[in-house]
Amino acid sequence: MLRAFMAHRGGHLRWVPYLISAAAVAVVGLAAHVLTRLIPLPHVSILFLAAVLTSAAIWGFWPSVFAAVLSVAASSYFFYSPIYSFRVADVQNVADLAVFVIVAALTSRLAASVRAQAFEARRRQETIAALLAFSERLAASATESELHATILEHLAPAFGRPIHLLLPSEGSLAVAASLGDAAPLPEAIRAAAGRVMAGAQAACPGWRLQGLATAQAEAGVIAARQPAPAADAEYAKALVGHAALAIERARLRREIAEARIKVQGEALREALINSVSHDLQTPLAAILGSATALESFGGQGDPHARRELVATIREESERLASYIENVLDLTRIRSGQITPRLELVELSDIVDAALRRKQKALGGHAVHLQLPPDLPMLRLDLFLMEHALANVLDNAAKYAPAGSELSIVAGVHAGEVVLDVVDSGRGIPAEDQERVFDAFFRGAGPEGRPASGTGLGLAICRAFVEANGGSVAALSPGPRGGATLRLRLPLPENEHAGETAVSDD
Amino acid sequence: MTDAAARILVVDDEPQIRKFLRLGLEGHGYAVLEATTAAAALRVAVAEQPELVVLDLGLPDREGFEVLSELREWSRVPVLVLSVRHREVEKVRAFDLGADDYVVKPFGMAELLARIKAALRRRTQGDAAEPVFRVGALEVDLGRRVVRVDKADVRLSPKQYRLLQVLVSNAGKVVTHRQLLDDVWGAVHRDDIQYLRVFVRKLRRRIEADPARPRYLLTELGVGYRLRTPDQLDGAA
Numbered sequence: 001m002l003r004a005f006m007a008h009r010g011g012h013l014r015w016v017p018y019l020i021s022a023a024a025v026a027v028v029g030l031a032a033h034v035l036t037r038l039i040p041l042p043h044v045s046i047l048f049l050a051a052v053l054t055s056a057a058i059w060g061f062w063p064s065v066f067a068a069v070l071s072v073a074a075s076s077y078f079f080y081s082p083i084y085s086f087r088v089a090d091v092q093n094v095a096d097l098a099v100f101v102i103v104a105a106l107t108s109r110l111a112a113s114v115r116a117q118a119f120e121a122r123r124r125q126e127t128i129a130a131l132l133a134f135s136e137r138l139a140a141s142a143t144e145s146e147l148h149a150t151i152l153e154h155l156a157p158a159f160g161r162p163i164h165l166l167l168p169s170e171g172s173l174a175v176a177a178s179l180g181d182a183a184p185l186p187e188a189i190r191a192a193a194g195r196v197m198a199g200a201q202a203a204c205p206g207w208r209l210q211g212l213a214t215a216q217a218e219a220g221v222i223a224a225r226q227p228a229p230a231a232d233a234e235y236a237k238a239l240v241g242h243a244a245l246a247i248e249r250a251r252l253r254r255e256i257a258e259a260r261i262k263v264q265g266e267a268l269r270e271a272l273i274n275s276v277s278h279d280l281q282t283p284l285a286a287i288l289g290s291a292t293a294l295e296s297f298g299g300q301g302d303p304h305a306r307r308e309l310v311a312t313i314r315e316e317s318e319r320l321a322s323y324i325e326n327v328l329d330l331t332r333i334r335s336g337q338i339t340p341r342l343e344l345v346e347l348s349d350i351v352d353a354a355l356r357r358k359q360k361a362l363g364g365h366a367v368h369l370q371l372p373p374d375l376p377m378l379r380l381d382l383f384l385m386e387h388a389l390a391n392v393l394d395n396a397a398k399y400a401p402a403g404s405e406l407s408i409v410a411g412v413h414a415g416e417v418v419l420d421v422v423d424s425g426r427g428i429p430a431e432d433q434e435r436v437f438d439a440f441f442r443g444a445g446p447e448g449r450p451a452s453g454t455g456l457g458l459a460i461c462r463a464f465v466e467a468n469g470g471s472v473a474a475l476s477p478g479p480r481g482g483a484t485l486r487l488r489l490p491l492p493e494n495e496h497a498g499e500t501a502v503s504d505d
Numbered sequence: 506m507t508d509a510a511a512r513i514l515v516v517d518d519e520p521q522i523r524k525f526l527r528l529g530l531e532g533h534g535y536a537v538l539e540a541t542t543a544a545a546a547l548r549v550a551v552a553e554q555p556e557l558v559v560l561d562l563g564l565p566d567r568e569g570f571e572v573l574s575e576l577r578e579w580s581r582v583p584v585l586v587l588s589v590r591h592r593e594v595e596k597v598r599a600f601d602l603g604a605d606d607y608v609v610k611p612f613g614m615a616e617l618l619a620r621i622k623a624a625l626r627r628r629t630q631g632d633a634a635e636p637v638f639r640v641g642a643l644e645v646d647l648g649r650r651v652v653r654v655d656k657a658d659v660r661l662s663p664k665q666y667r668l669l670q671v672l673v674s675n676a677g678k679v680v681t682h683r684q685l686l687d688d689v690w691g692a693v694h695r696d697d698i699q700y701l702r703v704f705v706r707k708l709r710r711r712i713e714a715d716p717a718r719p720r721y722l723l724t725e726l727g728v729g730y731r732l733r734t735p736d737q738l739d740g741a742a
Binding site: 314317321343344345346348349350351352353355356369371373377382383386 | 716
């Protein structure tokens with residue numbers, strides 16, 4: 001606001017302060033005229049100081065000088081004899097006017113400088129507030145493209161439109177964001193921006209190029225079409241500084257994240273190769289071996305042995321299939337292909353589907369289900385959740401001894417649905433309670449030896465549950481000494497959505 | 506014609522899959538016809554009029570879905586769709602186009618045989634629909650519009666009854682959300698799956714002993730619902 005007002009002052013409204021100052025002098029003159037009729041006033045010029053001071057306080061030095069000159073003229077013309085003449089006959093009145101001019105000049109200067117200081121203080125305050133708001137918007141930008149848009153939005157008023165942000169990308173300078181123009185940036189401007197980026201000077205007629213300097217180098221270049229609106233240079237400089245820092249911060253953050261993904265990727269690849277060599281080769285060796293053994297019988301052979309070999313081929317193929325499915329899931333998670341399709345669903349549907357899928361694996365266990373009938377519907381991805389739960393059940397079936405009890409208990413606690421899968425196995429040692437969710441981690445089976453499987457089930461489970469906005473943790477010992485896997489799932493905003501909206505007929 | 510003499514058209518471009526299907530199905534008394542492309546599949550289907558089609562979705566010339574929809578223009582032959590991994594979007598599409606069942610590769614021969622048998626049985630029963638459907642303790646008398654559980658009458662709202670009726674007339678088969686919504690509420694509510702879920706919840710409370718672990722009205726996650734036939738109930742127990 002203040003900035004717009006300042007721009008006005010420099011423009012076509014320059015004469016307004018003088019007009020108002022003249023009006024103030026006229027008002028004081030009228031008042032003095034009335035007053036001198038009522039009471040004798042020897043020093044009328046003193047009254048005009050009011051107009052001069054007002055003018056100084058509001059408009060500054062020159063308008064107040066103008067007011068002072070008008071005041072002297074008005075005093076001598078209307079009030080000092082001879083009246084209606086600029087001549088002043090009385091020596092005392094001449095002295096009067098001289099004192100007036102001196103006082104007016106001094107107070108004008110004083111008032112004008114106070115005004116300038118106040119004005120400057122307000123300007124600084126507004127600049128700081130604007131920069132603060134800019135910083136906050138920069139910090140609140142979630143993505144880099146959002147950050148770029150914020151920067152251009154704030155720089156455009158100071159630099160002009162259209163405005164482009166050029167950032168280094170794969171060795172050259174590319175337009176990262178534009179505002180106010182759909183037309184691409186001319187190649188000549190881009191080339192000039194490249195020189196600015198390298199720290200050199202570059203001038204382009206009609207364009208303003210501004211490097212975004214950080215402590216090390218230029219973080220990027222701003223290219224804006226001139227004429228730019230009048231704005232103070234200090235403010236523009238501060239804006240550029242903020243923008244440069246924010247861009248640099250975002251770049252560093254991205255590089256760190258990329259480096260981390262790379263390290264994780266390498267660790268995963270190594271674990272995968274180790275796992276493949278064991279989990280893929282073993283069943284394959286069993287299948288090939290059994291098949292060639294059957295082949296070698298050539299239609300002869302002990303019927304019992306033949307049945308055994310056929311059973312081995314089937315079992316090992318099933319194991320291979322589940323291993324491949326797990327690895328595919330893991331690959332999907334790692335490559336960021338998991339996008340949950342959230343919809344309101346019944347938890348009991350998911351539990352039932354997971355139980356049906358794992359019916360065979362759970363055959364030896366007594367499953368108890370405690371799902372309250374009034375459990376609210378949840379906003380989840382059906383398949384991810386069913387898969388996550390199936391993996392938990394698989395895990396329980398594997399680690400708890402055959403014939404033992406397995407409970408699935410759900411309830412609402414503190415704005416979440418808590419789903420516990422409680423087994424009666426050996427439990428999970430405290431130091432492993434977090435590691436069970438690591439890819440390729442395998443705990444000890446019921447007989448104490450490492451359990452069969454890929455060690456991927458719970459890692460996949462955690463990724464899928466988290467993709468649904470929930471969490472999963474291992475608690476051990478559970479109520480029956482075994483392990484409890486606890487899934488927490490958020491309640492939707494309106495937990496009864498849908499239920500009341502549907503009429504029965 | 507008995508099940509054992511039925512001719513099954515196997516449509517798959519992978520020779521090793523066709524080989525084991527041929528061996529497995531012939532070993533159980535079925536006659537097997539083969540096709541490796543969509544064009545050949547439609548040609549053989551017209552010329553030979555098989556009793557059942559096993560259709561792979563990944564074919565070299567056209568998508569298996571196209572074979573299915575062209576087939577459905579003139580034939581009600583049961584179609585069993587084969588596909589890799591469980592991609593639910595494909596599943597829904599296959600059922601919406603009129604597939605009778607869906608089997609995910611890799612699958613076991615026993616499972617495939619059971620599903621073929623069920624599909625063939627539904628086909629022969631479909632012509633002479635029983636007026637009373639029974640599964641477990643549930644009894645639906647379509648003629649008199651009466652539903653009983655454990656011999657006791659159950660009161661259903663008209664919409665709940667209509668829902669059950671659609672499931673009964675497709676018993677044993679997956680009925681997709683869209684098909685149910687179309688049939689019960691009309692095409693306007695075709696996408697209100699939420700609506701359907703609430704209704705199924707209410708229906709289950711009336712016909713299932715434990716609505717959390719339904720025995721009759723099963724949810725086919727993301728696809729639709731299926732009312733079990735007595736065979737399927739026995740098979741699951």
